[in-house]
Amino acid sequence: MSTVTRVSQRLGVIVVFGLVFPLLALPRAAHADDALGEESQGSEQQAETGDDGTVSVTVGGVVFDRSKNGRGGSAGVLRSSTSWVPPACWYAPKYTPEQLQKYLEPIWEAGSTGHEWDATQRKKYLNPDEPEKDFNKDRTGEGHWWGSYVNDSYPPGWDSCDEDYFWVDRGDPPPAGIENAVTPEVLAELAYAEIRVPGTEVTLAPAGEAKVNLPTWAWLDGAEFRPVSVTASVPVIGIEATATAVPVSLEIEPGTPDAETFPASGVCEIDGGRIGEPYARGKADRDPPCGVRYLRSSGEGTFPLQATVTWEIEWTGTGGAGGDLPDGTFGATQGVVVQEIQAINR
Structure with missing residues (x-):
């Protein structure tokens, strides 16, 4: 029986038969000209307050403008009056080709994810016969690698976004069938969760x-x-x-x-x-x-x-x-x- 190993994009951990082990420290993705920047799933990356009091926070690949939110120490989070809840995880542009390479190669070299998984990944991204060879570097500037992000309070369903990184050309919609890939409607649902x-x-x-x-x-x-x-x-x-x-x-x-x-x-x-x-x-x-x-x-x-x-x-x-x-x-x-x-x- 072969050992089943899975790398979580969201938490930076290895899961083997339900046991969780932290990955070795990995270099963060470098800033790119098209401004994807450094990402850390589900955490706030940047908060900017302008002279007009505008508060802009980047969380999980999404920028939230909270300047028109409710304020004060007693302000609180809305609870849906139905069983509906905002997305617990979602997909958004995450890496340029070079950034994804810098993120994944140290994981493969660490050898902690298992030979089978490493071989599958190397084949997908490096084999010259594969459609996404060399991390799609020949398409740099034409699109992005999308990945998953998680609501950092980890509500039920946080682990349902388990698709591997996928490529989307600039201006194209995400592939059909991928639930919670960011669209205006998904962004509205994420904004709902930020209302105070x-x-x-x-x-x-x-x-x-x-x-x-x-x-x-x-x-x-x-x-x-x-x-x-x-x-x-x-x-x-x-x-x-x-x-x-x-x-x-x-x-x-x-x-x-x-x-x-x-x-x-x-x-x-x-x-x-x-x-x-x-x-x-x-x-x-x-x-x-x-x-x-x-x-x-x-x-x-x-x-x-x-x-x-x-x-x-x-x-x-x-x-x-x-x-x-x-x-x-x-x-x-x-x-x-x-x-x-x-x-x-x-």
Whole structure:
């Protein structure tokens, strides 16, 4: 029985019968004239902040512009409202012919990947009778070797991109049948994962503790809850996509069954660009458009009020491409003290 050995493009490890061994230290790929540059799968390579505050980060062969993202310490990641998740791995331009040669040859020379694998690789890239002989150096400047990258949090499916390096001529689409090779739509899905939205701690009023049987108004700062977006691009092949998140509703869960919400569904729709309505003097006897009425005291503790904002996601991309992605949600919990109204009889 022959030993099965596989080299992971993503982690730089050798896997033999499920055992993992680190590869010897290898030289990094050199910078090329067409700016692929050094790559390290799934990690941030370069972050640039311009004078206008634009934040550009290159991750896994993709450049992300986060300048229109949500900000602040309480900003967070959207969770899809369906079972859909952004790609856990993807393929993008990775090496010029010379770069791939400088990356692979030290692996073969180390002899740690097994004779069978080394022989197959050498045949593919060096045999003069093969279509991609000499790493396609005769096509330098006409395309790139594509390879896999991984979301560095390693979500389920991170190891599904196991195709060997493949060549794509400049201007051509990636080969059919290769899932998650970067296209405008795949870039939009990757941008979705980079979106950060503002925290959802709601303002409650009247100020102070909530009172049993009296309505408590709830609202969010309209200045913060505006559309946010992230643009993902692969400049070396001239494609990009922007994913935009727009807030559409706030759902309130009081944290106890002994409560009523306004509206009864607990879902406050966006109205005139704002979520809920700020409380003001003279409104104490009115039901709020968004809020809660607690029917019993929280005693010595608090009720965990959960506030969750739903965001609709749409995308646009190179060549007029575009569409919708699943809604995303982001929520937070805050403790609410509810007291009985004290009355004094004389």
